[in-house]
Amino acid sequence: MMTEISLNILDVAENSVKAKATLIKLTVCADFKENLLTVVIEDNGCGMTDEQIKRVTDPFYTTRTTRKVGLGVPFFKSAAESAGGSFHISSQVGKGTAVTASFQLNNIDRMPLGDICATVHTLVTMHEDIDFLFTYKVDEKGFVLDTREFREILGDISFKSFEVSNYIKDYLKENLTAVNGERII
């Protein structure tokens, strides 16, 4: 079991990495009027067959060979559904996959979003060959992190280098604080 929604995001986004995506879009959107937190993880990777989509929420299904269970997607699904939300996967072979999970914001069983900055920073710096588009919204306010913009400026300078890594960390933290204001999500 994960303790933060952002850990689920990190875990499920790794599936997109394995699916050989070149662009992964992460969206976190909190809508207090609708009492809804929506998370979308969308990639342009290899996609899944209808048969695989059916089985992917089964904890005893995995494509791995190192163990016999696959809990990433079932964890995410159960986190959403136990917080009055819903869970949906759409996928097309050769096109990509989109995983959408929604949560009731004020549900007592909703996990905190947790350290989403650490999740995005980890994904971005550990997978430099993949582009990430992270969108964060709380009601009307929001911000975007697009690694394609960063890459265009930086050329072949690594995201892992000290200054760039810190820049990305601060970029996420400062924008998130500005958007969140007093609210903790």
Place this chain on the structure above:
Amino acid sequence: MKSLEELKAIRERMQGQVGMRGEEENSIRVVVGMATCGIAAGARPVLTAFSDLVQEKNLTNVTVTQTGCIGMCMYEPIVEITMPGKEKVTYVKMTAEKAAEVVESHIIGGNVLTKYTIKD
């Protein structure tokens, strides 16, 4: 607020250093397991700790990367360290605090912290 202008300034400063880094042959590799089992057991702060420490201490010969599940889920978070010419060392049940110790003792000092490694 961070602007892209700031990133351009970083690039200007760094352009002279490009090519200094990268996977050299004599480099030390730190590999953190980041599958569901690892993440659920707390691998994200461990990975962050290694990356931050390697940067802070300017250990340019150390590469921090991640891997999937190696089939020992009950010992996660697992960290493997490979040094040139030496056998791979596997640390188990890691935390950010233990990571700091491993950086000091093993990566910088060359002494394996056997109290945190897996026993046969």
